[in-house]
Amino acid sequence: MRQEGRLVTAGQHSFTVVQVSDTHLGRHPGPIRSGYPDSDAQLETVLLDVLRLHHGADLVLVTGDLAEDPEAPVYQRLVDHLARLPAPIVGLAGNHDDPGVAREVFVGAGHGFDGERVLGNWLVVGLDSCWPGHSAGLVHPGELHRLEDSIDRHPEHWVLVAVHHPPVTVGSRWLDRLTLTNGDELLATMARHPQVRACVFGHIHQTYDAMHGPIRLLGCPSTLVQFLPEASDFALEPVESGYRVLRLHPDGQLETEVRRVPATVPGELPA
Ligand SMILES: [Fe+2]
Numbered sequence: 001m002r003q004e005g006r007l008v009t010a011g012q013h014s015f016t017v018v019q020v021s022d023t024h025l026g027r028h029p030g031p032i033r034s035g036y037p038d039s040d041a042q043l044e045t046v047l048l049d050v051l052r053l054h055h056g057a058d059l060v061l062v063t064g065d066l067a068e069d070p071e072a073p074v075y076q077r078l079v080d081h082l083a084r085l086p087a088p089i090v091g092l093a094g095n096h097d098d099p100g101v102a103r104e105v106f107v108g109a110g111h112g113f114d115g116e117r118v119l120g121n122w123l124v125v126g127l128d129s130c131w132p133g134h135s136a137g138l139v140h141p142g143e144l145h146r147l148e149d150s151i152d153r154h155p156e157h158w159v160l161v162a163v164h165h166p167p168v169t170v171g172s173r174w175l176d177r178l179t180l181t182n183g184d185e186l187l188a189t190m191a192r193h194p195q196v197r198a199c200v201f202g203h204i205h206q207t208y209d210a211m212h213g214p215i216r217l218l219g220c221p222s223t224l225v226q227f228l229p230e231a232s233d234f235a236l237e238p239v240e241s242g243y244r245v246l247r248l249h250p251d252g253q254l255e256t257e258v259r260r261v262p263a264t265v266p267g268e269l270p271a
Contacts, residue, residue: 012250015058015119017160018050018087019244021202022222023062024096025078027069032224037266039068039224040081042241046223047084049261054245057087058119061126063202063220064094064164066102075105082111090117092126094164094203095135095178099128116150122248123157125150129165129180137165137180137203144189151193158252161190161199168217170208173232179203190215197254200244206237207258218256220244225266240264 020043026032029040050057062082067074082089090112093099103113114126125147129137151159167183169176180186190196191213198216205227208219221242228235241264247255 012120014250015122015248016054016056017059017061017119017124017246017248018054018057019061019063019162019200019202019220019246020046020050020223021063021220021243022065022094022205022224023078024065024068024222024224025074026067027071027074029077032068035266036225037264040077042264043078043081043223045264046241046243046261047081049259050243051084053259055086057085059117059124060085060087060089061124061162061200062089062091063162063200064092064129065096065202065222066091066094067098068096070096070098070101072101072105075102079105079109079111088112088117090115090124090126090162092162092164092202093128093130095130095137097130099130118154118157119248121157121250122160123150123154124160124162127161127163127186129163131181135178137163137178138182139163139180139186144185147189148193151195155195157195158248159193159196160246160248160254161196163199163201165203166201166208166217166219167199168210168212170204170206170219171230172204172227174234175204175227175231187212187215195252197252198246200246207242209256216254216256218244218246221258221260223264236266238265
């Protein structure tokens with residue numbers, strides 16, 4: 001029930017959401033390319049940190065580029081890694097993924113895949129931004145409609161949107177050619193609903209934090225390797241892997257931080 005423009009919060013409490021992104025698991029455990037660290041080992045180190053510091057998380061979002069080789073056994077290995085976490089898990093596909101295969105494995109393991117999830121008076125909506133044959137993303141009209149429908153069915157809820165590709169450019173020339181092609185449409189759709197508080201995404205392998213009007217736009221590090229911010233051409237940054245933690249409060253406020261995980265700096269990155 002709305003009162004004086006705010007959503008009623010009596011009896012509600014805050015929720016913790018952990019975002020893990022761009023795990024890029026290969027066909028077999030090990031580096032997916034020369035000079036890279038082992039994708040599985042990096043993910044395991046990150047998940048152990050999540051387990052140690054955020055054991056009681058209410059939801060884990062895994063925001064795409066789950067696999068470098070998008071095959072069922074690879075997604076199964078990811079699900080096996082994620083089984084360490086007691087929290088409910090929702091996956092999303094990225095440009096490296098096969099959304100159908102990933103969904104089948106995630107749902108088969110009892111996890112969510114995009115869709116929606118309610119946490120108290122918050123609604124979390126995952127959107128598919130895969131554009132087959134392209135590294136850039138596209139949120140199809142049907143997904144935008146699903147987002148609006150989901151919001152309309154939860155008029156008393158604050159909203160967190162999760163998607164793989166960022167809806168904005170991030171100041172990195174090579175990466176900005178690979179963002180969401182219709183990011184403006186997604187931003188306009190979210191802006192029509194004042195209860196949308198934030199949009200989290202992966203894809204950029206780096207931290208990002210900016211406002212679009214009242215909507216907070218938040219990018220997440222990769223569990224594997226990090227892209228150098230503001231780079232003109234592809235370049236890696238030798239910093240630790242990370243994940244994002246969001247604290248969703250019943251009054252619509254949101255707190256967030258990126259946790260960098262020790263022992264995940266790659267030794268020697270390729271030039
Ligand atoms: Fe990625």
